[in-house]
Amino acid sequence: MALAKMKADATEARLSGLSLPDGAAWANAARAEAMDRVRRMGLPTKRDEYWKYTDPTTLTAPDAAEAALFHNDEGPLFGAVDRLKIVFVDGVFDADASDDLAGEGVEIARLADAMAADIHWAKDLYGVLEARGQQPVERPLAALNTAMATDGVVIRATGKVGKPINLIYLHKDVSSDAVLHNLVKVEAGAEVTLLETGPAAARFSKQLEVEVADGGAFHHVRAQGRDHERRAVTHCFARIGAASTFKSFTLTFNGVLTRNECVLEIVGDEAIAHVAGACVGDGGDFHHDDTVFITHDAVNCESRQVFKKVLRNGATGVFQGKILVKEGAQKTDGYQISQSLLLDEDSQFLAKPELEIYADDVACSHGSTSGAIDDDALFYLRSRGVHPDEARTLLTLAFLAEALEEIDNEVLADDLRDRLEGWLARHS
Amino acid sequence: MLEIKNLKVALEEEDKQILKGVDLTIEPGSMHAIMGPNGSGKSTLSYVLSGKDGYEVTEGAAALEGADLLDMEPEERAAAGLFLAFQYPVEIPGVGNMTFLRTAVNAQRKSRGEEELSAADFLKEVRAKAKSLKIDADMLKRPVNVGFSGGEKKRNEILQMAMLEPKMCVLDETDSGLDVDAMKLVAEGVNALRSEGRSFLVITHYQRLLDHIQPDFVHIMADGKIVKSGGPELALEVENNGYADILAEVA
Numbered sequence: 036m037a038l039a040k041m042k043a044d045a046t047e048a049r050l051s052g053l054s055l056p057d058g059a060a061w062a063n064a065a066r067a068e069a070m071d072r073v074r075r076m077g078l079p080t081k082r083d084e085y086w087k088y089t090d091p092t093t094l095t096a097p098d099a100a101e102a103a104l105f106h107n108d109e110g111p112l113f114g115a116v117d118r119l120k121i122v123f124v125d126g127v128f129d130a131d132a133s134d135d136l137a138g139e140g141v142e143i144a145r146l147a148d149a150m151a152a153d154i155h156w157a158k159d160l161y162g163v164l165e166a167r168g169q170q171p172v173e174r175p176l177a178a179l180n181t182a183m184a185t186d187g188v189v190i191r192a193t194g195k196v197g198k199p200i201n202l203i204y205l206h207k208d209v210s211s212d213a214v215l216h217n218l219v220k221v222e223a224g225a226e227v228t229l230l231e232t233g234p235a236a237a238r239f240s241k242q243l244e245v246e247v248a249d250g251g252a253f254h255h256v257r258a259q260g261r262d263h264e265r266r267a268v269t270h271c272f273a274r275i276g277a278a279s280t281f282k283s284f285t286l287t288f289n290g291v292l293t294r295n296e297c298v299l300e301i302v303g304d305e306a307i308a309h310v311a312g313a314c315v316g317d318g319g320d321f322h323h324d325d326t327v328f329i330t331h332d333a334v335n336c337e338s339r340q341v342f343k344k345v346l347r348n349g350a351t352g353v354f355q356g357k358i359l360v361k362e363g364a365q366k367t368d369g370y371q372i373s374q375s376l377l378l379d380e381d382s383q384f385l386a387k388p389e390l391e392i393y394a395d396d397v398a399c400s401h402g403s404t405s406g407a408i409d410d411d412a413l414f415y416l417r418s419r420g421v422h423p424d425e426a427r428t429l430l431t432l433a434f435l436a437e438a439l440e441e442i443d444n445e446v447l448a449d450d451l452r453d454r455l456e457g458w459l460a461r462h463s
Numbered sequence: 464m465l466e467i468k469n470l471k472v473a474l475e476e477e478d479k480q481i482l483k484g485v486d487l488t489i490e491p492g493s494m495h496a497i498m499g500p501n502g503s504g505k506s507t508l509s510y511v512l513s514g515k516d517g518y519e520v521t522e523g524a525a526a527l528e529g530a531d532l533l534d535m536e537p538e539e540r541a542a543a544g545l546f547l548a549f550q551y552p553v554e555i556p557g558v559g560n561m562t563f564l565r566t567a568v569n570a571q572r573k574s575r576g577e578e579e580l581s582a583a584d585f586l587k588e589v590r591a592k593a594k595s596l597k598i599d600a601d602m603l604k605r606p607v608n609v610g611f612s613g614g615e616k617k618r619n620e621i622l623q624m625a626m627l628e629p630k631m632c633v634l635d636e637t638d639s640g641l642d643v644d645a646m647k648l649v650a651e652g653v654n655a656l657r658s659e660g661r662s663f664l665v666i667t668h669y670q671r672l673l674d675h676i677q678p679d680f681v682h683i684m685a686d687g688k689i690v691k692s693g694g695p696e697l698a699l700e701v702e703n704n705g706y707a708d709i710l711a712e713v714a
Contacts, residue, residue: 409553409555410516411553412553412554412555414515414516414537414553415549415552415553415555416555416563416566416567417514417536417537417538417541418513418514418515418537418538418540418541418546418547418549419541419563419567419570419571419623419627420538420541420542420567420570420571420574420627421538421566421567421570422538422570423536423538425566425570429558429562429563429566430555430557430558432557432558433555433556433557433558433606434557435557436556436557437557
């Protein structure tokens with residue numbers, strides 16, 4: 036009880052400094068409910084089982100620590116791709132820098148505008164998937180995001196959306212603290228690609244709620260920016276309908292702390308849900324956590340979790356991944372792999388793979404490995420005249436390849452490969 | 464071309480002498496074969512020449528065109544013109560065979576101060592050479608040696624050799640695990656590369672390969688030393704009588 040009391044007191048102390056943003060009626064209600072959820076659960080501490088490997092202290096602290104701005108002379112990611120650009124600066128929508136929020140087969144609105152209007156689908160989604168996703172594991176930081184977010188976009192795909200929608204996050208203020216919340220509704224048979232690029236702020240909480248209706252397809256590719264000192268917690272909640280596709284890939288470079296939670300619920304038969312990630316970290320300040328929870332609640336569905344981490348100079352990687360197959364979710368094909376390439380003995384990888392299966396006709400496999408660069412492969416390359424640094428870069432990219440192969444769009448994947456190659460060459 | 468003098472090599476991890484004074488001189492343009500029973504040190508010789516970790520040279524020297532091989536890193540030896548066709552080619556998941564070949568070819572060109580091959584020129588060359596080794600487009604696309612049969616792996620080694628155009632080729636049991644047809648292909652690949660400026664050292668257990676690749680000299684290795692050298696007839700003697708007679712004779 037003492038612990039619970041301490042946690043409740045700490046939560047109360049933190050929340051007392053916050054006041055809910057004022058929005059229109061439906062948003063106010065959603066926010067108040069979310070805040071109730073936060074109070075009930077309490078903010079996470081490192082004593083919580085779900086935060087055993089990642090200390091949430093700096094994510095729950097009242098103020099964001101400063102994060103130096105990252106400068107590089109490379110062009111913007113996906114710069115060669117014809118895309119609809121929506122720009123946020125330190126978590127605030129920048130209309131001047133953004134394209135018109137309109138496109139073929141899609142309705143887009145700024146979250147604040149959607150909250151002020153009576154947009155039924157947004158109202159039925161905002162905080163709803165997050166609230167569902169609080170069972171069986173509590174995710175208080177997601178509820179806090181729902182309560183406090185003032186910016187973001189709502190996207191409704193009604194057909195095959197002509198070009199990818201790119202949410203571009205720029206970090207310009209060293210001490211910015213951003214809370215962003217995006218909604219995506221993919222109507223039956225519709226298809227959309229969402230790109231997210233850049234660090235949203237010095238510290239940010241970012242949430243994405245996605246509903247994919249029957250026969251819809253949602254493709255998501257994001258890269259979280261290279262700012263070395265930024266801290267981030269992201270949540271993705273998705274509900275996936277029959278014969279639909281959900282594919283999400285995240286690339287993380289650098290960052291002091293990143294916790295990416297992805298919570299998928301497959302509710303329609305014959306659906307496909309893939310979530311993948313690659314991260315590269317250099318130095319004892321790097322901490323990256325992928326936490327995934329996929330629930331199969333339908334027949335004949337496939338899910339994949341593919342996570343690869345390259346860690347060096349004392350970097351830390353975490354993977355907590357679960358496949359829950361509910362009673363009756365027969366013919367489920369679940370696959371989960373989490374691997375790390377540890378480039379030295381100071382780096383560490385902590386993995387907690389979990390399967391929980393209540394159906395008797397399913398195929399679920401999982402694996403988790405940590406290893407170094409294969410000496411035989413390295414020697415083979417060197418014996419052919421390849422310099423060891425180049426050989427290591429090639430082998431490291433090869434290690435990451437399986438995760439990048441989860442991206443269907445080759446142009447996007449190639450762009451990420453090029454960035455990775457550059458990063459690895461600079462950090463060899 | 465290659466001059467090995469009194470080469471003595473021990474394992475780094477355990478106190479075990481493998482090579483006990485190997486002497487071998489290979490002239491430019493010549494084809495040498497080394498035969499010998501299991502454990503005689505044949506493969507160790509090939510690894511030490513190519514610079515693999517785990518071996519300690521306790522005495523002696525090895526020079527390629529006068530340059531001290533043992534002082535070079537593996538990639539420097541390759542750039543200097545040495546090539547080892549592996550007994551067990553390494554599988555590298557995630558690296559496409561084509562990428563691997565292009566990286567290797569360009570790395571060597573770069574170290575020699577030559578311009579990198581353009582993608583088009585490279586493709587043209589690799590396709591022509593692959594065709595003669597019956598390596599199809601699919602094999603070029605697949606990850607290096609992953610899912611290759613034994614024969615495909617060995618043909619892939621010869622393709623690398625053909626692309627890299629080394630001066631000194633060491634073939635470590637390239638015939639092991641090959642059926643007759645695959646062996647012919649490999650031998651044709653090797654024979655096509657024979658030239659005045661290029662030398663070969665072929666390590667094998669059996670005389671079979673030497674039917675297809677005619678050696679100028681044959682050496683018998685036993686217990687870390689070359690115990691007998693001669694012409695192609697020496698290989699036939701091994702084939703007919705085994706190693707026992709020869710070993711007894713030199714003992």
